[in-house]
Amino acid sequence: MIVDKGIGGSVTAPRIRIIEIDAFERDIRLRLPFRFGAATLEKAPQAFIRVRVEDEKGRTAIGGAAEMMVPKWFDKNPVLTPAENVDQLRASIRAAAAASLEASVATTLFTAARVNEIETIRRLPGNPLAAGFGPSLIARAALDAYCRLAGISFFDAVRRNLIGIGGHTLPGDIDAGTVSATLADLRPAGSISARHTIGLVDPITEGDIADPVGDSLPQSLEAVVAHYGNRWFKIKLSGGIDADLDRLTRIAAVLDRMPDYRVTFDGNEQFGAAEQLAALLARIEATPRLARLRAAITFVEQPFSRAITMETPLGDLAARLPFLIDESDDGDGAFARARGLGYTGVSSKTCKGIYRSLMKAIRIRTGTGPGLFLSGEDLTCQAGLAVQQDLALVSLLGLSHVERNGHHYVAGMQGAPQAEKARFAAAHPDLYEQGATGPLLSIRDGRIAIASLGTIGYASGALPDFEAMKPLT
Template identity: 50%
Template sequence: MADAPRFRIREIELYERPVVLRLPFRFGVVTLRECPQAFARARIELADGASAWGAAAEMMAPKWFDKNLQLSNEDNFDQLRDVLRMAREAYLSDAAPATAFGHFARHHGGHLAAAQARGFNPLLASYGPALIDRAVLDALCRSRGASFAQALRGNLPGMGAAHPEFAPFDFDAFLARLQPSGSIEARHTVGMIDAITAADAHERVNDGLPETLEEVIAAWGHRYFKLKVGGQIDADLARLEAIAAVLDRLPHPYFASLDGNEQYSDAAGVAELVAGLRARPALARLWQSILFIEQPIARKLALQADLRGAQLGKPVIIDESDGELGTFVQARERGYAGVSSKTCKGFYKSVLNAARCARWNAEAGEPRYFMSAEDLTTQAGLSVQQDLALVNLLGIAHVERNGHYYVNGMAAQPQAEQDAFLAAHPDLYERSHGAVRLRIAGGRIALGSLQCTGFASGAMPDFAAMTRLA
């Protein structure tokens, strides 16, 4: 950390472009068919006067950051635009030099307070800094000719005592121990209205890409799955039986997570679902394959529920409840065993929670606490690459991926942009069905090319083709 460079943030540009889904994606209380993707560019100025640009991207998913049903999807998009603008204003308001982490720490509390004054919850508020922090780190990596893994392992951002939540940890030592892998398992999302077999696919897209769970497995060879449930016990169990009928045909072991998407009001409701799963012979193998249950209880109630006495049979993690830097600590006290990593919540938070898991497990003498890697329909390009690089470095062995399934790869992007990303990352992408798209083979994603200079990207999107946010 002593060598962490200090610099000024001179410019931040915000952009967006539309994303249209090839298949509708039902999660929680929303069916997603289209959604903007936000982009941030940041220019930093180092002590010697040299400048570098960096960038980041993230989907602006409605009804995830704020599930208020009185708000339209467009209202949710405007909220996300607002917190991006607020974060930009905060980061540009102080021209004093700081480390990358120092800039985050300097503005974190003030930004959350300003967002709260606007009625924005902490999860929503974090979206703005999450993009800008990644763009800033990308610029720093490029200025030093370092990859993301090299930068983090050497603590180039300067993570440490500048923020009190981080102060108890020796990040120099923790980060130095991290080692990226060459590939990662892709955990396929089965949304609440996704077709399971050909008989369920009533309105086919017929674009040659998989449209059912059966076709996904045949095309991409997945062994890991994320199964959405909707809070209606009988309907959930019937759907899980249909899914199990497909997964149980696999000749090799498979693994699954169960995502409640906040559809239960208390632990008793989750216990009822678990009891139903255990009671049905057709779900026996599926139950044995479940690794964890994700955020089953609504975020307003989740940390009031005490899971320590609940007989759920599987560890439970928080996702949408993870609004503040200290939330995982609170959740652990209520019996939760894990927390999700999502770049939209901030990569510094993910690293902090990984350090917590390492310490708590060392104290317990067993791997009791863990992080999962979840998806916000990350798109091909900066978004999916930065998320993959983060969770891979943190040692997470499998990651939920669904952006490649619900969206037709980079088909909507300029051809030159597609070509640039394919050339820079030929292991990560392939050209098929008329577009460059994420490559999954044998259920795994190759990650070697992410060890390039910058935050996991050897190419840049075409910002000139986007809409710039004032």
């Protein structure tokens, strides 16, 4: 153990060095097409990272992390093909791995992650969301490896600040003296509500299904409610007022059958101006059949493109509903700038970096300003490392619900050998239930049981079969 002294205070934390990094991928094909914003996703590779760390005594351990390489979210430039979008994320992994292995000095996990993110974004300028993809994976895998080496859980590592948030890499707006106390106050829960995503081409009723999948899992919103018992929902908006109004009316007809429900709206950057969104809200409020749905809206996520968000004040909209930034959250100062425009919320996504999520939580818990909030948003997290590490993070952050959509669009641990599936199912019997081809995420009465994520390591009692994957292309 060492004391890493820097600007703003000191933090006692172990130092580690990353000595090996291997990258792999698996091809994933969705059981249902997922339309968000202007893109429809039918397939994408899932990236896997294996990291070996070494402590100051020369002991080593390996850890892992995984994330879907989803096209048309990190970079929505229409000139780029989906394949080129995926190549951007592969390039981020390669650049981040090279930068990590060039660092010869042992340091805290937090400092290693911050330095790697800064250096990778410097090497890949232009889109910090895409450039930050690789650093986020390496940071998770390194933390997993350290936890396995130390024989502790992710929750213990964070709450005891063994990750080392502090020192000279701490952003200037966070008081180092309060960091450890804030982290120590975090308490993971034993379960969390799953917020079901309703994609733009998802069938609403059973009568809307034109092409049945036939795998016994739900396709329509009606069937989702009956199968999983969700009470939280995330509704994707298209930006077309008439089309959105018609679809919302059909969604409300299903949700209104329940005694109680809550929803969030996701604009996915589809609204060109505040007036356009105001017009949709006005139409919703003037439609009696949407009265319950309107009352159930918790917040609106990223309505405007990232190109104009920071130049577009919410104005009167901010008085009508809470608003959250997601795609525009591309750096440490983004939330502060967005707050000046009327936003009060910001997303947590493991693909943006677990330490960035923790710092957002610290800012919100210790900052001033009414109604500030953090929300867990999905990027089609898949069964296994990806969904487990994200669930552990949002639970520790104190969130009561999280968007979950990977289990709906992809059934189980696609592409994994049966032995790997069996290891994960045995390690996390509360999180998974047995399906026709292996473990499926278990959601009962709208909630996910996650007590088993408190195991040694970063939320996983098993590791993938890396040797059964193909190297990152």
